[in-house]
Amino acid sequence: MGIREAPAVKFCGCVVLILALLFAVVTVPLSFKSLEQGKQGLEFKWSTQSVSTNPITKTGIRFVGLGNQILEYPSTYQNVWFVADTRGLDQHAKLEEDMLKPVIRGPVRARSKDGLEMLIAVSFQYQLLSNAIVPLNEILGYETYKPEFVRFARAAIVEACSAFPAELYFTNRTPIIDHMRE
CATH class of the missing domain: 1.20.5 (Single alpha-helices involved in coiled-coils or other helix-helix interfaces)
Structure with a gap:
């Protein structure tokens, strides 16, 4: 035997x-993960604790390996509101997915070139480009980019407001808007 x-x-x-x-x-x-419509992502490898440098832009199911995941970012336009009155914005705030929820904050307190205090209500949209999510992830990380965007936006609005006299806010807003878009 x-x-x-x-x-x-x-x-x-x-x-x-x-x-x-x-x-x-x-x-x-x-080992399979899905990427939904309206999203883009970066592959996070569990074994090396590293993020790939190639953004994933095609939606659908893909093989990433056991323990690996896809760090998802929105590919659609995202809204940011700095407003005092949030009526009408409630429907946007009820979105279930945190990634797609708009940012709604109070108005920005700023000063004009002549030193007068103002409360600025403004809204804008931004879109994360697929070639920009790799450096965005390297600099700000995965979870913290939205609060940082709010901070950057507030600083840009305050800086733009301080470049113009108060009179222009009532007579000709075009140069102020153009400066804020830069």
Whole structure:
């Protein structure tokens, strides 16, 4: 009787085969991730704790490997409001997905060139370009880019307001708007 014919070896071989099959049945489905419409992403590799430098722009299901994930960013236009009155914005704030929720904050307190205090209500939209999400992720990280955008926007609005006298805010807003767009 050879070693291959021993009942213990056959039993151990069956157990190993069943465990390998069970492992494959569990891990293969966990290795696939989906990217929904209106999103783009970066692949995060669990084993190396690194983020890929190639953005994922095609939606659908893709194989990323066990433990890896896709860091999702919106590819659609996102809204930011600095307003005192939020009536009419409630429907936007009820979105379930945090990534797509608009940013709604109070008006920006700024000073004109002549030193007069103003409360500025403004809204704008931004879109994350696929070639910009890699450096964005490197600089600000995955979770913190929205609060930083709000901070940058407030600073830009305050800076733009301080470049013009108060009279222009009532007579000709075009140069102020053009300066804010820069």
